[in-house]
Amino acid sequence: MSTAQAVVRTEAGARKSPARRLAGLAVGLVLVVGAAISLVPFIWMAIASTHSTADLFRSPPPFVPGGQLLDNLARLEETIGFSRVMLNSVGIALVHTVLSALISAMCGYGLAKFRFRGRGLLLGVILATMMIPFQVLLVPLFQMMASLGWVNTYQAVILPFLASSFGILLMRQGFLDFPDELLESARIDGSSELRTFYTVVLPCVRPQLGALVIFTFMSAWNSFIWPLLMLNSEDTYTVPVALNTLTGLSRVDHSGLMLGSLLATLPLMLLFLCFQRQFVSGLLGGAVKQ
Amino acid sequence: MAAPTSTLPPAPVAAPPPPPVHRRRRHRVIPWVFAGPAAVLFIVFFAYPLGASLLQSFTAERDGASVWVGFDQYRRMASDPAFLESLFNVGLILLVQVPLMVVLALLLAGLLNQSWLRFKGTWRALYFLPAVTTLVAYAVVFQVLLKTDGGLANQFLAVFGLGPIDWLNDPAWARISLIASLTWRWAGYNAVILLAGLQAIGKEQYEAAALDGAGTFATYRRIIVPQLRPVILFCAVTSTIGTLQLFDENYVLTRGGPDNATLSPVVYLYKTGFEQLDFGYAAAIAWVVVALIAVLSIAQYFLFGREKRR
Numbered sequence: 001m002s003t004a005q006a007v008v009r010t011e012a013g014a015r016k017s018p019a020r021r022l023a024g025l026a027v028g029l030v031l032v033v034g035a036a037i038s039l040v041p042f043i044w045m046a047i048a049s050t051h052s053t054a055d056l057f058r059s060p061p062p063f064v065p066g067g068q069l070l071d072n073l074a075r076l077e078e079t080i081g082f083s084r085v086m087l088n089s090v091g092i093a094l095v096h097t098v099l100s101a102l103i104s105a106m107c108g109y110g111l112a113k114f115r116f117r118g119r120g121l122l123l124g125v126i127l128a129t130m131m132i133p134f135q136v137l138l139v140p141l142f143q144m145m146a147s148l149g150w151v152n153t154y155q156a157v158i159l160p161f162l163a164s165s166f167g168i169l170l171m172r173q174g175f176l177d178f179p180d181e182l183l184e185s186a187r188i189d190g191s192s193e194l195r196t197f198y199t200v201v202l203p204c205v206r207p208q209l210g211a212l213v214i215f216t217f218m219s220a221w222n223s224f225i226w227p228l229l230m231l232n233s234e235d236t237y238t239v240p241v242a243l244n245t246l247t248g249l250s251r252v253d254h255s256g257l258m259l260g261s262l263l264a265t266l267p268l269m270l271l272f273l274c275f276q277r278q279f280v281s282g283l284l285g286g287a288v289k290q
Numbered sequence: 291m292a293a294p295t296s297t298l299p300p301a302p303v304a305a306p307p308p309p310p311v312h313r314r315r316r317h318r319v320i321p322w323v324f325a326g327p328a329a330v331l332f333i334v335f336f337a338y339p340l341g342a343s344l345l346q347s348f349t350a351e352r353d354g355a356s357v358w359v360g361f362d363q364y365r366r367m368a369s370d371p372a373f374l375e376s377l378f379n380v381g382l383i384l385l386v387q388v389p390l391m392v393v394l395a396l397l398l399a400g401l402l403n404q405s406w407l408r409f410k411g412t413w414r415a416l417y418f419l420p421a422v423t424t425l426v427a428y429a430v431v432f433q434v435l436l437k438t439d440g441g442l443a444n445q446f447l448a449v450f451g452l453g454p455i456d457w458l459n460d461p462a463w464a465r466i467s468l469i470a471s472l473t474w475r476w477a478g479y480n481a482v483i484l485l486a487g488l489q490a491i492g493k494e495q496y497e498a499a500a501l502d503g504a505g506t507f508a509t510y511r512r513i514i515v516p517q518l519r520p521v522i523l524f525c526a527v528t529s530t531i532g533t534l535q536l537f538d539e540n541y542v543l544t545r546g547g548p549d550n551a552t553l554s555p556v557v558y559l560y561k562t563g564f565e566q567l568d569f570g571y572a573a574a575i576a577w578v579v580v581a582l583i584a585v586l587s588i589a590q591y592f593l594f595g596r597e598k599r600r
Contacts, residue, residue, distance in 0.1 A: 024406065057440025117318070161335075
């Protein structure tokens, strides 16, 4: 192989093959170590959930799965009613996601495709909600729910955060490119505005909608401080709230906690692995134009 | 009579005026059919409580009634050691953890952007995974990893004859633990964002730099970092906002302890508002957090945003 060929083959910047190979090895090593650091807690979580608490802290620690998984699960079910808690989390997250995506999509469409009085004001409010941390609302929202008698109800957990400014802006961006001519022709065909929206417009923004749904599900699933305030009985707890009560006990059931954490994380991990692209684009949320 | 037939032809000409009236009404109502639900939710669950909390921050609970106290609650913060400590803690995270994490993310993004790297998607997923864990679950896992007797971290140190370290019960180590766990969770996330920014930089620019004889370091300093500035700004601003809103991690990990070493303003807000039921003070703390976020975001915008024009 001639040197000219070698130069052409190597990437810009590095001309020496051995040095490049060494650099590549170093990069690979750093990446592997980094990935290990990012994975160890997960692996430990999975292994720990199959051992008894006493075994967890033995020296040396267990490196392979044990046989206590079902015992831990039974104990978790007994102490916090885990299946009920899981069902609450799934239900709340699903209802929240569907309603929120629908409301955001509709509002984004309204803002993108109509000019109307109050449009500027509405956009201003939406931008303001992005900049103001929601913790400011905690006390008055709590008092509002208390005076409505909604403490410890699902609607109190779901309603306040249904209208998401991030979601509305994301959807609005998607609708801006939608051709007006298509809307006009649907109107001329006599389709009602809502029907046009659901049958013609919405299917065209499926990528944005997908990112929004995943992002919303994740934040609803992970939501902690508001459910912590609102929910105060075991049969309404969500998974994060229930796990938190376990950490506060005098004798902490560590292996039960690890199993609970694993089960709380698993749905999101699976969702992430299936919809990686939408996940990332949903979370990037305007950081980078792609 | 010819009337019926003679009135018909002009109709199409006369018809256009009515539709505008009809359409205008339609155009007043239809947009709100779409935007209405969100608008109502914003008014009820955002605008109203926002106003209420501002008002509340000027009141105090006295004998079961709330009394107007002006700026007393805000003055109270200036001499409240717990609040000042919470500010110190987030200040420390802002000065140590955020820069550390952004630099780490930048390095990681640079490595992941190597053109010859295989399985890029897999690497990206591995590094992104910590960011998709349930916050509470991850705090719980770190609690177990960092347990003083028998926790994995101390067992690892013991192999080298070190430790044991009282990770979560010693004020200084508790801060370090919090910083380490925050970095674990968010470095990969920021790296993926920066990577997306890197990939948006045209290949020609690297080639041009290589032709000019620029080495890896010079390429980074002169080409990549300046172009990446808006994305770095985004990472810095979101991390700053996240730090100022810190709650889940330190609440689950240490409940803000030991000795308030990991107390954040929001955990303090939670404790004063919902454990001591001191709503006026909690509202005032919240508004100080808002002000800090606004000031720091604007400052960062000017710091990072300015050189972009060059």
